[in-house]
Amino acid sequence: MAESQPISTGAAVGVESKPQVEVRSVSRTLSLTAIVSIIFFTVSGGPYGLEDVFGLSGAGAGLLLVLITPLIWSAPISLMCAELATAMPSQGGYYVWSKRALGARGAFCQGWWAWLTTWVDMALYPLLFVQYLAYFWPAVGPEGSVFAKKGVMLVMIWVFVMLNLRGSGAVGGSAKVLGVLLLSPFVLMITIGLYKGIVNGFPNNPFVPFKAKGTSTFGAMTGGLFVVMWNYLGWEGVSTVAGEMKNPRRDYPRALSISIPLITLVYLIPSLIGLAYASTSKVEWTAGTWTTVAEITAGKWLGVLMSVMGMASAIGLFAGLLMVNSRVPFVMGRDGYFPRNFMKLNKNRAPWVSLVVSALIYSAVVLLFNDFEALATVDVMLYCGVLFLEFASLLVLRAKQPELARPFRIPGGWFGAIAVLVGPLLVVAVAIKGQVDDVGLWNGLLKALVLMASGLLLFPIAKWWKTKNAYADDPTLFDGPEAEPGELI
Amino acid sequence: MSTENPINKPIEDLIDSSLLGRPDNWDEPVRLPDIPDSVTTVMVPFDGSPHSESGLAHAVRLAGWTGAKILVLVAYDPPQRMKRRSMLPAESIVAAMEADAKELATETVQLLLDRGCVARGLVVRGDPADAILEAIDHEEIDMVVMGRRGARSLRGVMMGSVSEHIIRHAGVPVLVVA
Numbered sequence: 015m016a017e018s019q020p021i022s023t024g025a026a027v028g029v030e031s032k033p034q035v036e037v038r039s040v041s042r043t044l045s046l047t048a049i050v051s052i053i054f055f056t057v058s059g060g061p062y063g064l065e066d067v068f069g070l071s072g073a074g075a076g077l078l079l080v081l082i083t084p085l086i087w088s089a090p091i092s093l094m095c096a097e098l099a100t101a102m103p104s105q106g107g108y109y110v111w112s113k114r115a116l117g118a119r120g121a122f123c124q125g126w127w128a129w130l131t132t133w134v135d136m137a138l139y140p141l142l143f144v145q146y147l148a149y150f151w152p153a154v155g156p157e158g159s160v161f162a163k164k165g166v167m168l169v170m171i172w173v174f175v176m177l178n179l180r181g182s183g184a185v186g187g188s189a190k191v192l193g194v195l196l197l198s199p200f201v202l203m204i205t206i207g208l209y210k211g212i213v214n215g216f217p218n219n220p221f222v223p224f225k226a227k228g229t230s231t232f233g234a235m236t237g238g239l240f241v242v243m244w245n246y247l248g249w250e251g252v253s254t255v256a257g258e259m260k261n262p263r264r265d266y267p268r269a270l271s272i273s274i275p276l277i278t279l280v281y282l283i284p285s286l287i288g289l290a291y292a293s294t295s296k297v298e299w300t301a302g303t304w305t306t307v308a309e310i311t312a313g314k315w316l317g318v319l320m321s322v323m324g325m326a327s328a329i330g331l332f333a334g335l336l337m338v339n340s341r342v343p344f345v346m347g348r349d350g351y352f353p354r355n356f357m358k359l360n361k362n363r364a365p366w367v368s369l370v371v372s373a374l375i376y377s378a379v380v381l382l383f384n385d386f387e388a389l390a391t392v393d394v395m396l397y398c399g400v401l402f403l404e405f406a407s408l409l410v411l412r413a414k415q416p417e418l419a420r421p422f423r424i425p426g427g428w429f430g431a432i433a434v435l436v437g438p439l440l441v442v443a444v445a446i447k448g449q450v451d452d453v454g455l456w457n458g459l460l461k462a463l464v465l466m467a468s469g470l471l472l473f474p475i476a477k478w479w480k481t482k483n484a485y486a487d488d489p490t491l492f493d494g495p496e497a498e499p500g501e502l503i
Numbered sequence: 504m505s506t507e508n509p510i511n512k513p514i515e516d517l518i519d520s521s522l523l524g525r526p527d528n529w530d531e532p533v534r535l536p537d538i539p540d541s542v543t544t545v546m547v548p549f550d551g552s553p554h555s556e557s558g559l560a561h562a563v564r565l566a567g568w569t570g571a572k573i574l575v576l577v578a579y580d581p582p583q584r585m586k587r588r589s590m591l592p593a594e595s596i597v598a599a600m601e602a603d604a605k606e607l608a609t610e611t612v613q614l615l616l617d618r619g620c621v622a623r624g625l626v627v628r629g630d631p632a633d634a635i636l637e638a639i640d641h642e643e644i645d646m647v648v649m650g651r652r653g654a655r656s657l658r659g660v661m662m663g664s665v666s667e668h669i670i671r672h673a674g675v676p677v678l679v680v681a
Contacts, residue, residue, distance in 0.1 A: 033608075033609045033612035033613045033616060033622075033623070033624060034612070034623040034624065035605055035608045035609050035612060035623070035624035035625070035626060036623070036624070036625050036626070037601065037605060037625075037626040037627075037628075038625070038626070038627055038628070039627065039628040039629055040627055040628065040629025040630065040633045040634050040637055341599060344599065
């Protein structure tokens with residue numbers, strides 16, 4: 015762009031030869047409301063994608079899962095993230111935590127698994143999009159053509175890749191505005207449903223049937239567990255804001271004590287109202303069913319609004335995430351793990367090789383997987399690997415670096431630190447057992463383990479590649495000193 | 504006792520002057536308010552888009568007339584995370600965005616120095632509108648020259664453009680270039 019600029023200037027006022035560029039951040043201190051808002055949109059963003067819980071588990075069991083999962087799953091994870099994020103608030107997140115506690119191999123595995131998770135993740139949003147689109151265009155629905163469905167998903171991926179290539183990818187920029195828009199149909203559904211229910215009575219007991227047809231009690235409690243776990247993930251998001259809290263020791267527990275019940279209620283209340291009007295014995299609850307539920311509760315117009323907002327939700331999340339996730343190969347290229355070509359920028363300064371390769375991967379996943387539950391299962395299994403390395407980091411750092419300043423510390427000393435591990439371990443064990451019972455050992459467990467093992471196998475190759483390439487700008491990653499808090503990886 | 508017939512009064516006396524679109528000081532003579540004698544520093548928010556390049560060109564011309572220094576501001580805003588998206592090595596991505604922003608600022612400032620301007624760069628992490636408003640205060644900016652629309656045109660459509668926000672909230676003159 016420098017050579018094409020037709021600038022002419024008259025008076026030159028002093029000439030400096032070396033450009034001076036200062037770097038800084040916009041100064042802000044987060045209020046409690048802002049922290050709660052960030053946690054809410056990082057973890058939840060609304061009940062879109064929750065429907066499968068009731069289809070797989072049954073109404074009563076699903077509601078019970080929605081109610082108890084945050085207590086034994088979300089709360090311990092959020093406490094672990096709070097201690098690590100406030101001790102190392104540099105926004106390196108889990109990658110910095112693992113590198114400091116477990117060394118390069120642990121950090122590499124965690125980074126690799128997390129990247130694999132994004133492959134699956136990025137295919138979830140086009141799938142959610144077509145499931146809400148099916149309300150208007152049944153050809154892309156469960157009874158429709160698989161070619162039409164996959165075709166729309168691929169078009170969605172590549173349209174946003176083209177927008178990113180033009181340098182205008184960040185449509186998902188404001189979580190707050192998007193969030194208010196997305197939650198509005200649920201607010202309307204709850205208000206109308208409550209009013210009609212109080213005046214005329216509710217047509218169904220929302221807890222009946224307790225179990226999905228043909229399942230045991232254990233099967234019902236585990237059937238929708240992966241989907242509900244997926245809906246309660248994301249507590250690491252606090253690492254992005256930990257450094258901007260005025261008093262993390264005070265603010266973070268307060269924010270959690272508000273955001274955990276808030277997210278639970280945002281899931282629970284629409285589900286209660288929805289199940290009171292659209293029983294699981296009459297309506298098939300699967301991703302996209304909120305449109306039908308809204309129509310039954312309030313009329314066609316709310317079904318349309320819900321469908322539009324569901325599509326907007328999928329588009330908003332996908333567009334924002336594409337901009338972040340598609341840069342991973344670019345960054346890995348810059349760090350020396352991937353070939354130089356991944357660092358190429360087009361004339362709009364978009365990393366086009368990285369974008370196109372990422373889009374090809376997402377397209378392949380879209381073609382390989384057929385339903386939301388299968389994607390969410392692999393997604394959560396991979397995430398569990400990342401999660402337990404985070405817990406390992408917490409314990410190792412407690413042992414190796416007791417002197418590390420921890421503005422927020424899990425109460426109860428070692429007992430507290432180990433106790434927070436019990437709930438998530440239990441949930442994961444139960445979920446895997448249920449999944450293996452349901453879909454077999456390969457689909458329920460081994461598929462995810464093979465993907466995880468690839469991280470261990472790739473580590474020596476990545477190490478060799480990085481050492482071999484002179485453009486690698488971080489030669490200390492594998493053999494050098496441990497990263498300090500705030501150090502960029 | 505005589506009463507004045509309202510029909511004979513001029514219309515201005517019968518209705519509130521604000522309804523005629525008149526400012527409060529309508530009856531006072533026109534004057535030139537005091538403003539600073541010179542423009543010392545002009546800020547150009549820059550993202551490399553054609554619109555912001557036009558803004559840069561106008562700032563250079565303005566600097567040529569006034570002898571002002573030019574501050575090139577490049578803001579980058581890591582995307583807001585939603586729904587458990589902190590899994591990625593996000594700091595690496597933020598570092599890459601910062602490196603891009605710094606590279607753009609350096610190239611732009613070098614271009615201005617080559618053209619004989621006095622210029623320096625400022626790279627700010629955060630919402631572009633907030634970054635611009637904060638820089639206006641901290642850097643004692645006399646005037647902002649900016650493109651009408653940046654690279655993030657879709658966001659502009661959804662959220663209202665950065666330039667509109669700056670026009671509304673900046674306490675200094677803003678020249679928006681199409």
